[in-house]
Amino acid sequence: xxxxxxxxxxxxxxxxxxxxxxxxxxxxxxxxxxxxxxxxxxxxxxxxxxxxxxxxxxxxxxxxxxxxxxxxxxxxxxxxxxxxxxxxxxxxxxxxxxxxxxxxxxxxxxxxxxxxxxxxxxxxxxxxxxxxxxxxxxxxxxxxxxxxxxxxxxxxxxxxxxxxxxxxxxxxxxxxxxxxxxxxxxxxxxxxxxxxxxxxxxxxxxxxxxxxxxxxxxxxxxxxxxxxxxxxxxxxxxxxxxxxxxxxxxxxxxxxxxxxxxxxxxxxxxxxxxxxxxxxxxxxxxxxxxxxxxxxxxxxxxxxxxxxxxxxxxxxxxxxxxxxxxxxxxxxxxxxxxxxxxxxxxxxxxxxxxxxxxxxxxxxxxxxxxxxxxxxxxxxxxxxxxxxxxxxxxxxxxxxx
Amino acid sequence: xxxxxxxxxxxxxxxxxxxxxxxxxxxxxxxxxxxxxxxxxxxxxxxxxxxxxxxxxxxxxxxxxxxxxxxxxxxxxxxxxxxxxxxxxxxxxxxxxxxxxxxxxxxxxxxxxxxxxxxxxxxxxxxxxxxxxxxxxxxxxxxxxxxxxxxxxxxxxxxxxxxxxxxxxxxxxxxxxxxxxxxxxxxxxxxxxxxxxxxxxxxxxxxxxxxxxxxxxxxxxxxxxxxxxxxxxxxxxxxxxxxxxxxxxxxxxxxxxxxxxxxxxxxxxxxxxxxxxxxxxxxxxxxxxxxxxxxxxxxxxxxxxxxxxxxxxxxxxxxxxxxxxxxxxxxxxxxxxxxxxxxxxxxx
Numbered sequence: 218x219x220x221x222x223x224x225x226x227x228x229x230x231x232x233x234x235x236x237x238x239x240x241x242x243x244x245x246x247x248x249x250x251x252x253x254x255x256x257x258x259x260x261x262x263x264x265x266x267x268x269x270x271x272x273x274x275x276x277x278x279x280x281x282x283x284x285x286x287x288x289x290x291x292x293x294x295x296x297x298x299x300x301x302x303x304x305x306x307x308x309x310x311x312x313x314x315x316x317x318x319x320x321x322x323x324x325x326x327x328x329x330x331x332x333x334x335x336x337x338x339x340x341x342x343x344x345x346x347x348x349x350x351x352x353x354x355x356x357x358x359x360x361x362x363x364x365x366x367x368x369x370x371x372x373x374x375x376x377x378x379x380x381x382x383x384x385x386x387x388x389x390x391x392x393x394x395x396x397x398x399x400x401x402x403x404x405x406x407x408x409x410x411x412x413x414x415x416x417x418x419x420x421x422x423x424x425x426x427x428x429x430x431x432x433x434x435x436x437x438x439x440x441x442x443x444x445x446x447x448x449x450x451x452x453x454x455x456x457x458x459x460x461x462x463x464x465x466x467x468x469x470x471x472x473x474x475x476x477x478x479x480x481x482x483x484x485x486x487x488x489x490x491x492x493x494x495x496x497x498x499x500x501x502x503x504x505x506x507x508x509x510x511x512x513x514x515x516x517x518x519x520x521x522x523x524x525x526x527x528x529x530x531x532x533x534x535x536x537x538x539x540x541x542x543x544x545x546x547x548x549x550x551x552x553x554x555x556x557x558x559x560x561x562x563x564x565x566x567x568x569x570x571x572x573x574x575x576x577x578x579x580x581x582x583x584x585x586x587x588x589x590x591x592x593x594x595x596x597x598x599x600x601x602x603x604x605x606x607x608x609x610x611x612x613x614x615x616x617x618x
Numbered sequence: 619x620x621x622x623x624x625x626x627x628x629x630x631x632x633x634x635x636x637x638x639x640x641x642x643x644x645x646x647x648x649x650x651x652x653x654x655x656x657x658x659x660x661x662x663x664x665x666x667x668x669x670x671x672x673x674x675x676x677x678x679x680x681x682x683x684x685x686x687x688x689x690x691x692x693x694x695x696x697x698x699x700x701x702x703x704x705x706x707x708x709x710x711x712x713x714x715x716x717x718x719x720x721x722x723x724x725x726x727x728x729x730x731x732x733x734x735x736x737x738x739x740x741x742x743x744x745x746x747x748x749x750x751x752x753x754x755x756x757x758x759x760x761x762x763x764x765x766x767x768x769x770x771x772x773x774x775x776x777x778x779x780x781x782x783x784x785x786x787x788x789x790x791x792x793x794x795x796x797x798x799x800x801x802x803x804x805x806x807x808x809x810x811x812x813x814x815x816x817x818x819x820x821x822x823x824x825x826x827x828x829x830x831x832x833x834x835x836x837x838x839x840x841x842x843x844x845x846x847x848x849x850x851x852x853x854x855x856x857x858x859x860x861x862x863x864x865x866x867x868x869x870x871x872x873x874x875x876x877x878x879x880x881x882x883x884x885x886x887x888x889x890x891x892x893x894x895x896x897x898x899x900x901x902x903x904x905x906x907x908x909x910x911x912x913x914x915x916x917x918x919x920x921x922x923x924x925x926x927x928x929x930x931x932x933x934x935x936x937x938x939x940x941x942x943x944x945x946x947x948x949x950x951x952x953x954x955x956x957x958x959x960x961x962x963x964x965x966x
Contacts, residue, residue, distance in 0.1 A: 259719060260718055260719040260720065261719060322731065322732070324753075329711070330711060330714070330715075333711045333712070333714075333715050334715050336789075336793075337711075337712050337715040337716065338715075340792050341796070345793075345796055345797060348793055349797070352700055352701065352753070352755055353702075353732065353753040354700060354753050354754045354755035354757075354758070355755065357754070358755070358848075358956065361848075362849075367848055367849065368848075369846075369848075370754065370757075370848050371752060371754045371757065371761045372752065372753045372754045372755075373750065373751065373752055373753065374702070374731070374732035374733060374751055374752075374753040375732075375733045375736075375749070375750060375751050376731050376733055382750055386750075386765065389765075389768050389772070390768075392772075393768050393771060393772075409714060409719060410707075410710065410711065410714070410727075413710075413714055413719050413722055413727070414710065414722075414724070414727035414728075414730075416722070417722045417723055417724035417727055418724050418727070418728070469748045469749065469750060470746055470747065470748070470749075471695075471737070471740045471745060471746050471747065471748075471749040472746070473740045473741050473744050473745055473746050474741070475741070476728055476729070476734070476737060476738070476741065477724075477728050484746060485746065488746055603733075604728070604731050604733070604737070605731060605733040605734060605736065605737025605738075605740075605749070606737055606740060606741065606749070607733055607737065607749055607750075
């Protein structure tokens with residue numbers, strides 16, 4: 218069970234870029250993807266800034282190769298998953314036992330909510346083709362069919378920690394010798410359903426979000442998809458290109474405090490981080506960078522910060538929330554941040570936490586505010602916490618040269 | 619994996635100590651709703667008020683399963699649900715359409731997330747351990763089982779609560795009906811397999827299982843293996859998948875199987891593969907169907923697993939008193955010819 222699992226490829230699309238190179242360029246240059254809402258048709262257009270992928274559905278059709286009318290969730294997924302697969306450069310892919318483990322929380326909701334405006338007035342109205350791919354699992358199947366993956370197709374939905382659990386599950390399918398290679402991560406398109414849902418919870422920021430700032434006001438929603446190509450040791454040895462890193466540790470725990478709110482002491486976050494460290498055989502001081510869940514809500518940042526304080530004091534690693542760039546992409550966030558974390562540990566990148574001004578009084582640390590390169594970065598921790606108390610942490614470790 | 623206990627709310631009298639199948643409950647029409655228990659005896663009434671129907675079904679069957687096993691805190695909670703909490707989703711969507719995205723309230727949004735049932739169970743019993751939810755369409759429950767199997771093998775858990783849950787709502791029934799999934803006109807579940815027409819009958823349910831890697835000496839059955847396969851090429855491909863599955867589990871063949879439970883749903887096209895297998899691979903085996911009991915839905919295989927546990931140890935053929943007891947059961951189901959699944963059980 219201790220056989221390592223490697224990250225051999227990455228792929229991402231988000232508000233800051235349509236591929237890994239574009240996203241990395243934005244991270245290096247402090248360019249946020251948050252802006253006035255442009256593509257989603259909603260009554261809240263002028264109220265809440267969001268990090269939309271900067272492509273219309275027609276442009277995404279062209280980029281993804283899907284026929285028109287497919288859910289935006291699936292189109293985003295295919296763009297990023299295909300990049301992750303191609304990036305891994307696996308020559309004999311079709312001869313391997315392959316899996317596509319993709320998380321999402323909205324499925325084809327972008328189409329369903331269009332259907333509903335007519336259906337709600339008349340149950341015989343509304344085009345059925347707009348609800349045929351409503352289920353979360355359907356989105357995964359559409360993309361798997363395009364990628365030619367057949368052996369194992371699975372979808373996980375645990376709110377905002379969804380794609381961290383997809384990556385864990387993918388790694389475990391390799392460790393248990395069920396699969397050789399897994400494209401794992403997640404996708405979510407921005408929808409009226411989620412925008413209005415988060416609005417009822419009153420945790421959306423009407424300005425650009427400020428994660429881990431004492432004066433933070435809430436989160437900005439985003440959209441996108443992010444995947445890592447996980448491979449077994451045997452497949453890794455057969456690859457010509459360099460590997461990004463290993464997935465050294467992971468843990469899934471539950472806060473068991475409230476359906477949506479996190480506990481004040483962050484017990485779930487603490488257990489997830491501690492469990493991932495234990496699995497990786499690391500001490501807190503070994504972690505060089507934490508990619509925070511850092512949504513920018515009062516509740517999350519307090520809870521996550523308290524858990525980090527308890528686990529890491531007095532040696533705090535560098536940390537930042539890249540949601541200050543991408544917004545909170547929900548079911549995609551851990552996939553997108555896994556890509557950022559893999560690049561971080563491979564190349565020593567530390568990303569800035571944009572718009573940070575004032576340290577939270579109860580926390581003895583502050584996030585990074587500038588991009589930097591750290592030559593001695595060995596281990597990166599990525600946190601993802603969600604509704605239902607679902608807390609998951611992943612640890613990406615540098616490979617010895 | 620040893621199955622220590624079950625909790626099953628379904629369109630039959632499967633919950634509690636009812637002697638199933640004392641009598642099969644007849645449902646007229648193409649929608650089989652669950653027979654629900656008095657939740658007040660199972661869940662704190664203050665909490666019940668906020669829960670939608672599927673959350674109540676899920677939580678009550680999960681709690682009953684834990685109670686029956688005498689386990690207060692499992693080491694993991696894993697659910698499979700294709701649709702999640704449809705009622706809450708529908709309420710929020712309807713209100714959004716009616717009110718032009720204004721004056722909405724959070725409750726239905728909060729409870730619409732697919733992990734709500736697993737989360738509510740964790741919350742009720744204060745379980746901080748592994749918690750996961752699969753939404754893989756017709757393989758949701760099987761992927762939850764496979765997750766549990768891996769956790770047990772990894773030594774990460776000893777007792778795991780696994781459930782498959784899906785509901786019918788008025789909205790989902792109308793929409794899925796418009797897709798032509800269900801039989802039209804007068805129809806009874808008791809005659810589901812006699813019509814020879816297009817369409818099935820809608821079902822729903824919540825079945826939970828307490829799984830352990832150690833025998834408790836009083837387990838109900840042993841789940842030897844579970845597997846899924848995706849969009850098979852043809853019937854021969856399905857046949858070879860089944861043979862390979864059995865061979866991989868101790869070199870078994872169909873001669874070692876006492877009973878096969880198949881997922882026929884009454885739709886002529888859907889059931890072709892089952893008829894094919896009954897005349898080929900399953901030719902010399904006793905075959906029983908289950909969807910006349912629970913209807914068709916993506917996680918109905920959870921009901922099938924419960925049914926298998928129930929039948930284990932009974933006479934293989936009730937018509938003849940001399941038949942050997944059922945020792946090994948194979949469950950084969952597919953959902954809309956996309957996800958196919960196999961489960962193998964043996965007597966303890």
